[in-house]
Amino acid sequence: MEDGRKEIDPYEFLEYFMSKAAHVVSMDKNGRINVMALLWKTIGELWMIPVITIAVAPSRYTFTLLTEGVQEFTLNIPSEKIANTISITGSLSGRNVDKFKKADLEIIEGKKTKVPTIKDCLLTYECKIVHSCSSGSMASHHLFIGQILTAYASNELTKD
Template sequence: MKTLPLSKAFTLIEPGPVVLVTTNNGQANNIMTITWTMVMDFSPSFAMTTGPWNYSYAALRETKECVFAIPGADLIDKAVGVGMCSGEDTDKFEKFGLTPVKAKHVRAPLIKECLGNIECRIVDFVDRHNIIVLEGLAAYADSARKDQRMIHAVGDGTFIADGRKFDRKEMMRAKIPSGV
């Protein structure tokens, strides 16, 4: 094995999948691309890392709600493009041809073209670490989409798409909650 600079260690465990986070500040919808998310249990509890350097952060602080929209691998260029411009001066839904869909529990919209969407309420801000803790309120999946692969950021400008699935549900049954 070769030594990897410690400053690049995160590229070995960069979380996934890439998530498009939608917000609505009461006047306009916005989208930001986030690659630092985490599932916190078998419950609908999640966390993400972001802060005031992102335009959407003010809306997250103010409204305490958002949508996690999970793009398929076929949307990689749109997901990267969304992350490369600011909602301060760009209507990202229009620019990237994404369709906002009214959510049931939050003002932020779902994204029609995505594999799945999770309506979320923010339950905590861990300011010291720029972590936002969220609770899922409703979830939606589009099993009819042709491309079901998710994309994962490596952290260095490269991405990996899901490939073959390995089913070990029976082997892990004792650890998986009933109904999952």
């Protein structure tokens, strides 16, 4: 790809997916986007499709966008170049602040989603929400299960 990324199998580079914090991008129905720092994530299969499950507290603005928005999200694992932005996207609310601007994050248009991705990330996943539910024992969070529509790795990982 011309943007420094290569399409990959979603299960490649799992050591990076599992060990790093992520930026989750969501969008309302009017096209307003938000980014949130996220640690609680997993990848696997459900109904024979590749999925990512994320846990988001109902008090978060991202929760509102995921439940009332375009029903898509992108999950972006930052490179070292932008790793410090996790503290910004994890400490401010998108209700009041444009966190993309505050963290100086650049967006890249999604290939399969309306929701954009973030430049300078090691891994990027574009997802469509296929199911959501309360988390049971983790009653403070809600689970969103997203079908992985496409996944990318940076040239830094693929050595291209």
